[in-house]
Amino acid sequence: MKTILAPTDFSPAATNAVRFAFMIAQELHARLKICHVMDEIPYAVVPGHDGYGGEADNENWKNTEKELAFLQNSLPLRGNDGSYAPEISTIVGAGTVAKGVMEIFRTSGGGVVVIGASGKNFWKRLFYGSATGSLIGLSTFPLILVPESFMTRPIKKIAFATDLHADDIALLGNLAEFARYFNAELLIAHVVDAPGQQAKQINLFLDEITDRLCYPKIYYRCIFNENTDDGLNWLSEHGEIDLLTMVHRKNSWLHPSHCRKISAHPKVPLMILPENLTQLFF
Template identity: 35%
Template sequence: MKKILVPVDFSPTAENAANYATDLAYNIGARLELFHVFQLPVVSPVAASLVWPSEEYKQMEDDAKKALEKLLHEVEKKYEATDHDYSLKPELYVKFVRGEVDDEVYKYFTECKMNLVIMGLNSASKFSKILVGSNARKMIERSIPLLLIPEGYPFKKPKKIAFATDFSHTDIPVLCALAEFAKPFNADILIMHTSHPASIGYKQKAEEFLNRVSDRVNYKNIYHRHVNSEQVKDGLDWIVENGQIDMLVMVHRKQGFFYRLFNGSYTLTMSDHIQIPLLVLPPEHRIPM
């Protein structure tokens, strides 16, 4: 059985991500774990001599454990209130640990052989800022399958999934894994590349890549679309706004397409545009999601 991990901090955004994950788990037959990392309070160096009261610390920890159990019950209650066949309800569990969020999530993900991490994105902050300085950004750097859910976005079965590519050969196994994710929904996978059509070698690269896809990816609902744009960010904005897609998929490759997008000369702020889930995958990802 596939296993989905959902880090939660008890915010409305995290609760929404948990509800989304529950519906997704139902559709793909997965086990779901709500995961809370209890972090030690940050003490300013100026106040380094101060000691955090052990009683207050213990109370905070107990409150967090209770909040985790409460969230589990709320997710289950919302699930029961839907039209789902409750006999097919996904397995739901909770896990409480101490430490740093990205460290503990990565450790648990790898040790327990999870398939996917689902986290919420808070639209109160700019998307670029979220990625640069938050747990989401840290998790992307961990190079594990990560599905980011915008605040308030309800689950709906994806009908069209856009896969942004630079025609790298390492994207082929990623597409194979993505095809397995898309099959339960019979969703279309739209392979999109954005560049100026007069780019040197574009036609040959596209043909070679699509031929490899045809040979190696066992899925019939795959299409290709070129987006005419000299700037990657403009091409992505266009496909999100006009492509009628339900999910955007990108490969996080350091010094590659995704890395340049968020760390290089591009200053893309997606929060005003991307109101759909963003699935970030590591290069050559082969694990079914």
């Protein structure tokens, strides 16, 4: 059984992301672990260990544990329909935020990290030039960013933004298996400047999908827009999707700058997959 990891800074955005993570854990029958990384204590691991910052820091640690427990207790034991009740746990880490999250993920048998797309400090530290580096660039696991204003709802349609890269076929196969848990539609979305562009490449890509993927709810949509980011934002706002998926890949149509631009203000939950990922988290 995999673990869904939900880091929090206790902001409204992070709390909203925890609710979304709980919903995913229900559908996947996975564990949910809520964590907070105290990056102001650079060398601590647990209270009482060498390097811990003294009585004041010990009190901060205990208060953080209480906040995590309160957040855990705010989640329902199970869905209103009597659905699966995920096993929920909490943990406090210390060190730099990105590396702290990655270490908790590694030791917890994590499958995916779910975070809020804004927050008091967490988001800016994590993605925009902090000393810890970008979790998007460092991670080798799926990362889901949940907008603060997004109301958690069942995942009925998943969009996968592709640049028709050959490696996307295998990722789509894994994503289709993920979609099965939700009985969701899987939309393959590709942004081009005008009709007729890349027609041969598109046909070859779709033929390969037909040969290799066995999922009845998968289809393709070409989005016409001269700007890739605008095209993806249009899809998020008007495509009636519940989850947008992008690959964090260097030197391609979906250059990391696209991931960063979309992740700064996502309209719907955004799942970012590292390009070398061989299997999703279920």
